[in-house]
Structure formats: C-alpha cells, structure tokens
Amino acid sequence: MRKSLLLVMAGLCLASVCTAQEPLVIQEQGSFLVGGSTLTDNGEFVFSDLWSQSGQTAYGDHAYVWYQVPVNAKKLPLVFLHGGGQSKRTWETTPDGREGFQNIFLRRGFTAYLVDQPRRGEAGFTLASGDAMTPMYYDRTMFTLFRLGRWPEYYEDSQFPRDKASLEQFYRQGTPNTGPLDFSVVADSIAALLEKTGPAILVTHSQGGGAGWMTVSRTENIKAIVAYEPGGSPRLFPEGEVPEAISTSFGLIEGTAIPLEEFRKFTKFPIVIFYGDHIATEPTDNYGSDQWRGELALGRKFAELVNKYGGDCTVIHLPELGIKGNTHFMFSDLNNIEIADLLSKWLAEKGLDK
Amino acid sequence: MRKSLLLVMAGLCLASVCTAQEPLVIQEQGSFLVGGSTLTDNGEFVFSDLWSQSGQTAYGDHAYVWYQVPVNAKKLPLVFLHGGGQSKRTWETTPDGREGFQNIFLRRGFTAYLVDQPRRGEAGFTLASGDAMTPMYYDRTMFTLFRLGRWPEYYEDSQFPRDKASLEQFYRQGTPNTGPLDFSVVADSIAALLEKTGPAILVTHSQGGGAGWMTVSRTENIKAIVAYEPGGSPRLFPEGEVPEAISTSFGLIEGTAIPLEEFRKFTKFPIVIFYGDHIATEPTDNYGSDQWRGELALGRKFAELVNKYGGDCTVIHLPELGIKGNTHFMFSDLNNIEIADLLSKWLAEKGLDK
Numbered sequence: 001m002r003k004s005l006l007l008v009m010a011g012l013c014l015a016s017v018c019t020a021q022e023p024l025v026i027q028e029q030g031s032f033l034v035g036g037s038t039l040t041d042n043g044e045f046v047f048s049d050l051w052s053q054s055g056q057t058a059y060g061d062h063a064y065v066w067y068q069v070p071v072n073a074k075k076l077p078l079v080f081l082h083g084g085g086q087s088k089r090t091w092e093t094t095p096d097g098r099e100g101f102q103n104i105f106l107r108r109g110f111t112a113y114l115v116d117q118p119r120r121g122e123a124g125f126t127l128a129s130g131d132a133m134t135p136m137y138y139d140r141t142m143f144t145l146f147r148l149g150r151w152p153e154y155y156e157d158s159q160f161p162r163d164k165a166s167l168e169q170f171y172r173q174g175t176p177n178t179g180p181l182d183f184s185v186v187a188d189s190i191a192a193l194l195e196k197t198g199p200a201i202l203v204t205h206s207q208g209g210g211a212g213w214m215t216v217s218r219t220e221n222i223k224a225i226v227a228y229e230p231g232g233s234p235r236l237f238p239e240g241e242v243p244e245a246i247s248t249s250f251g252l253i254e255g256t257a258i259p260l261e262e263f264r265k266f267t268k269f270p271i272v273i274f275y276g277d278h279i280a281t282e283p284t285d286n287y288g289s290d291q292w293r294g295e296l297a298l299g300r301k302f303a304e305l306v307n308k309y310g311g312d313c314t315v316i317h318l319p320e321l322g323i324k325g326n327t328h329f330m331f332s333d334l335n336n337i338e339i340a341d342l343l344s345k346w347l348a349e350k351g352l353d354k
Numbered sequence: 355m356r357k358s359l360l361l362v363m364a365g366l367c368l369a370s371v372c373t374a375q376e377p378l379v380i381q382e383q384g385s386f387l388v389g390g391s392t393l394t395d396n397g398e399f400v401f402s403d404l405w406s407q408s409g410q411t412a413y414g415d416h417a418y419v420w421y422q423v424p425v426n427a428k429k430l431p432l433v434f435l436h437g438g439g440q441s442k443r444t445w446e447t448t449p450d451g452r453e454g455f456q457n458i459f460l461r462r463g464f465t466a467y468l469v470d471q472p473r474r475g476e477a478g479f480t481l482a483s484g485d486a487m488t489p490m491y492y493d494r495t496m497f498t499l500f501r502l503g504r505w506p507e508y509y510e511d512s513q514f515p516r517d518k519a520s521l522e523q524f525y526r527q528g529t530p531n532t533g534p535l536d537f538s539v540v541a542d543s544i545a546a547l548l549e550k551t552g553p554a555i556l557v558t559h560s561q562g563g564g565a566g567w568m569t570v571s572r573t574e575n576i577k578a579i580v581a582y583e584p585g586g587s588p589r590l591f592p593e594g595e596v597p598e599a600i601s602t603s604f605g606l607i608e609g610t611a612i613p614l615e616e617f618r619k620f621t622k623f624p625i626v627i628f629y630g631d632h633i634a635t636e637p638t639d640n641y642g643s644d645q646w647r648g649e650l651a652l653g654r655k656f657a658e659l660v661n662k663y664g665g666d667c668t669v670i671h672l673p674e675l676g677i678k679g680n681t682h683f684m685f686s687d688l689n690n691i692e693i694a695d696l697l698s699k700w701l702a703e704k705g706l707d708k
Contacts, residue, residue, distance in 0.1 A: 056495065132484060133532045
C-alpha cells in the first residue's frame with residue numbers, strides 16, 4: 001500500500017494502482033484577510049453598554065483569500081478574482097462536479113490564491129452602508145445574460161451541462177454584495193494582496209476585470225493579466241482615445257478615460273483576454289448576446305491601443321479557434337480542460353510558467 | 355530532488371530535506387452548495403424586462419461547503435459548523451498564521467467538510483428579507499465577549515497572541531448575516547449535507563451549537579457531536595426538565611423545551627462539549643465571563659440529562675485539566691494542538707477514528 005501510494009504521489013501511474021484522479025500534494029494551504037480599513041465611532045465607550053457602537057471600531061473592506069501552494073510550485077502564483085455576484089466558488093468545482101481552474105492549475109504546478117472581494121462572501125464586513133438583503137429573483141436573466149442560452153432554450157452547442165442539478169448549483173453559487181460595489185475598494189485589496197504574494201499573474205472574470213485593470217496603477221507586482229470576458233466594470237482607455245459607446249439591448253457599453261501615462265502601465269506585462277461563444281455581430285434583443293457584442297468590440301479596441309503603445313495584449317475569441325458553445329463561465333464549462341490548455345499555452349509562450 | 359520529495363511525501367523525514375511542515379496529500383477537494391429552497395414571483399415573465407423579478411425564481415437558504423479528503427481517509431468525516439458572525443474561516447488558518455483545525459485534522463486523516471451556513475459568507479442568498487448592511491462597530495465587545503480579556507487588557511494567561519496583526523485578523527474574520535438568522539434553516543442545510551456525506555461527526559462552535567442540536571432530529575447520519583462552547587443559540591431540554599434560566603450581565607441564559615422522545619435522540623451517539631477558561635463562578639459585570647457562567651451551567655445540565663436517559667455526554671472544562679487561558683475560540687488559540695489532541699483522544703476512546 002505504501003509503495004502504491006508513493007508511486008501515485010510521485011506522478012508515476014501503474015494501471016493497477018491508478019485512481020481516476022491523482023492526489024494533490026499541497027505544500028501549504030490556508031486563508032487570511034488582506035487590505036481593508038477601519039472606522040471608529042467618536043462617542044464615548046461604556047464597558048457595560050455592550051451592544052452600543054459608541055466609541056468602538058468597525059473593521060471592513062478587506063478581501064478574504066484562500067491559498068494553496070503545491071509542492072515544487074512555479075515561481076509566479078495565479079491570483080483569481082471572481083466576477084459580479086460571485087465568490088471564489090467560481091474557480092472551484094464546476095456546477096456538474098468536475099474540477100475547476102483551482103484544481104486544474106494546482107495540478108499544473110501553480111500556487112493559487114482565491115479571493116472573495118471586499119463586501120462579498122467571507123469578506124462581508126462593509127465600511128459603507130448598503131441595501132437591505134432581499135431574495136434575488138433572476139434565474140432567467142442569469143441564464144440569458146451568462147449565455148447558457150436564450151431562456152428557456154440552451155444554445156444547441158452550449159458547453160453548459162443539461163441536467164437540472166447542475167443548473168441549480170449554478171444558480172446557487174452566487175452571493176450578494178454586502179455593501180456598495182466599489183471598484184476602487186476592490187482594487188485596493190488586490191494590490192494589498194499582491195504586496196503579500198510578490199510578483200503574480202492576475203486572473204479575472206467579468207466584473208472582476210475592471211477591478212483588475214484598476215489594480216495595475218496600485219502595485220508593481222502584476223506580471224501578467226488573464227481576463228475572462230471582462231465587462232460590466234471599468235473599461236479603461238487613454239484620454240482622447242476612448243472609443244464611441246456602443247448601445248446594446250443590455251445597456252450602454254462605454255469606456256472610461258485615464259491619463260495616457262497611466263494607460264501605458266498596461267504595456268509593461270503581457271495580457272490575454274478570452275471571449276466565449278454566442279456573441280452577437282449585429283444588434284439583437286438577446287441582451288446576453290448583445291452585451292458581449294459591445295464588450296468584445298471595446299476589448300479589441302483596448303488591445304489595439306495597448307499594442308500601439310508598445311504592449312503585448314492578445315484577444316482570443318474562442319469560436320475563431322473553432323471552439324464552440326462556451327458560456328460567460330468558460331473556465332467551468334464542459335470543455336474547461338481545453339480552455340485551461342489555451343491558458344497554459346499562452347503562459348508558456350510568455351515564459352510565465354517557470 | 356525527486357527522491358527527497360518522495361521521502362517527504364511518504365512521511366519519512368531526513369534532516370537534510372525536511373521542511374517545517376510536511377505536505378498535505380489530498381485525494382479529492384472541492385465545493386458545492388447544499389440544501390436550500392426557492393421562491394417564485396407570480397408575475398408574468400417578460401424576456402426584454404431583464405431587471406424585473408416578475409415571473410422569475412430566487413434560489414437561496416442553502417449552505418456552501420468546502421471539502422477535502424486526505425489519502426487513506428478515516429471512515430467518518432468531520433463536518434465543521436462555525437459560530438455567530440463567523441464563516442468557515444473559523445477553522446482555517448489561525449489569526450497569527452498557524453494551522454487551524456482544518457489542516458490539523460486533515461493531517462490526522464480526517465476528511466473535512468467546512469460549512470458557510472445559509473445566509474452567511476459564500477452562501478449569501480437569502481429567501482427572507484433582512485436588514486440593511488452597515489459597518490459593525492464592536493471590536494471592544496468582541497474582545498470581551500470572546501474572552502481574549504476584559505477590554506482593553508488581555509487576561510494574563512490568555513492563549514490569544516498579543517501582536518496587533520493577529521488581533522486585526524481576528525476582527526476581520528467575521529462576516530455578517532445576509533438574511534435573518536434562522537436556526538431551522540441552518541439545521542435543514544446541515545441535514546441535507548449529512549445526507550450527502552453519509553455518517554459523520556458534527557463539530558460545532560458557539561451559535562452553531564444550537565443548529566447542531568437541532569440537526570439531530572433531521573438526520574440519522576450524526577455519529578457524534580463535538581461542541582465547542584455551544585451558546586447564544588437553542589439549548590434543548592426535555593419538557594418538564596428545563597432548568598431555571600440564569601440571569602447574567604450578558605442577558606438571560608435559558609433553555610428550550612422539546613418532547614422527551616426528541617431529546618432521547620441525543621442518547622444515540624457520543625457527545626463531548628468543551629469550555630475554555632475565564633468563565634465566572636459568581637455574577638460579574640464582565641459579560642464575556644458571565645455569559646459563559648450561564649452557558650456552562652446549562653451545558654452541564656444538558657449532559658446530566660443526556661446521561662440520565664442512557665446517553666454518553668462528556669463536558670470538558672479545560673481549566674479543570676490544568677489547561678489555562680483559552681478563549682471562546684480555543685481551536686485557534688496558541689495551544690490549539692493541545693486542544694486538538696484532546697479531541698483526538700476522545701475520538702479514539704469512542705472508536706470514532708477508524
């Protein structure tokens with residue numbers, strides 16, 4: 001038994017002892033809170049008045065981080081930032097129970113830092129007052145917006161599993177904002193995390209993309225950005241070069257101007273931006289498809305400008321590679337190993353997987 | 355290198371290759387949402403009205419679960435349920451960066467399921483409307499209530515680290531309710547989890563203790579309960595045998611009556627309840643110390659009744675064993691290995707560590 005175990009752990013696989021999945025060998029794992037701030041009530045503290053906020057301090061606006069370091073880890077860790085209404089769960093097990101990017105890239109030797117951004121998930125303490133919590137009635141909107149299909153029909157080639165249990169896991173994996181959404185607060189916390197991790201590769205999804213771009217001016221430790229469908233969050237362009245806003249059935253998709261000197265920071269490291277399938281090429285009332293028509297156009301423009309100023313930004317629109325049916329959550333889609341392979345290939349090309 | 359790695363992974367330790375901590379070898383890890391319910395708006399769904407809840411369904415009141423299965427795992431997993439205002443972070447890295455019960459018991463061969471209870475952390479979607487989120491000004495209250503000391507002084511023998519960074523981590527590790535606190539909803543989700551895990555040992559902390567007791571009538575899969583300072587949550591007694599409520603400077607500590615037939619379910623498996631230090635023996639204005647005077651008294655009464663009806667319930671008050679200075683969070687205190695050893699010993703005595 002001991003011998004079989006050793007062989008499995010060493011990555012040697014004998015037919016007689018191999019299980020479906022080899023064990024993960026983790027050198028270190030744990031969690032911490034990072035960044036954030038405090039507020040102190042200026043009343044007088046009275047010991048016996050235990051439920052009064054008078055004179056007490058509130059802690060909040062930090063990020064929660066779960067990390068795992070595999071044995072013989074590669075030099076640059078991956079820092080994963082989720083999208084809107086999501087938590088680090090995004091990167092964990094897929095809705096149908098397969099391994100997500102967390103495990104996949106641990107197996108490929110990368111240290112993984114998974115973030116719950118400030119005012120979300122296990123980083124719920126806010127220093128700004130927010131809305132009351134209510135049930136979130138939006139399953140049909142999510143189905144369409146995240147491009148599983150056009151509700152109630154899946155796209156015929158959709159890479160989302162068809163069983164009801166997977167769809168339910170998907171609907172349940174979100175978690176609400178516990179305070180106002182503030183991209184600066186998120187970017188501050190990611191910058192604080194990167195001061196702790198040292199040089200790292202930032203991997204963002206959707207709304208997290210904007211916070212990711214905003215982190216660039218706050219730290220020197222970003223060595224690459226991998227953005228999966230950045231959108232619904234700040235789209236940064238040099239002053240005077242903000243492209244025309246695009247009207248979609250989802251709403252207006254528009255850029256934000258920043259000084260050219262700040263924009264030039266995007267040229268200091270390689271960037272790759274991935275987009276999935278079923279993105280409209282003409283205006284349509286399918287707002288899921290139409291939003292990403294606008295986002296993709298602005299993403300291409302962003303890449304063009306980064307490259308114009310000497311940077312290295314690649315846009316990968318999966319259908320152009322013949323990879324069809326991917327949703328907004330391509331890293332947990334049925335073909336997520338193929339999606340991971342594309343990232344591995346890019347990381348290797350850029351020398352980021354040493 | 356390969357050879358050294360093998361030796362380390364095999365648990366053989368050569369002076370020349372040993373690191374401070376040996377790697378964790380994880381057969382499987384991941385996350386899922388479990389339990390919960392749905393609500394459907396009875397309006398008419400209109401595709402184009404994407405932000406309207408009309409005719410849409412809300413998912414919520416589930417638990418979030420992170421699990422890790424070590425290689426050669428023991429038969430019964432540990433299911434960890436956090437306390438009030440906390441998340442699964444409770445069981446992870448300690449405030450001063452050491453390993454918490456999650457890693458300690460993985461190293462001892464136990465599969466660990468870590469829960470964010472419904473309406474908390476990464477399980478934030480609520481099906482009942484809750485309060486608006488505001489900053490939580492209560493650092494001094496927490497310091498006293500959780501028995502680090504009597505604010506602003508630590509107890510001289512406190513097992514909480516004295517540095518400022520650890521205290522800040524501790525204050526930040528909480529996360530608010532995102533809906534009304536409902537112990538039935540929590541117990542339902544834990545029962546749903548146990549249907550998935552099969553027979554298991556439930557480990558609760560503080561407020562989680564009450565939900566833990568309430569789970570017993572909802573599943574046959576609890577094979578033991580380990581409760582760290584259950585309190586601030588339902589304290590269950592047989593009808594006619596509810597002890598007199600105890601008035602403390604924290605508030606009234608009182609039991610809840612349940613039918614004897616239901617109470618008898620607590621006699622079907624072994625239970626151990628741990629209490630830390632600095633629990634008052636006489637009424638005091640130190641509400642942290644005084645609350646637990648009441649909780650400990652009712653805990654002892656609970657054990658007495660479980661045993662009277664043929665059960666096996668042990669109360670361990672650490673100072674009686676000569677273990678001093680423990681806070682309300684003894685499993686992350688400076689001596690948490692010693693605290694874990696006590697649990698291991700108890701599990702072995704009860705044959706629960708096979």
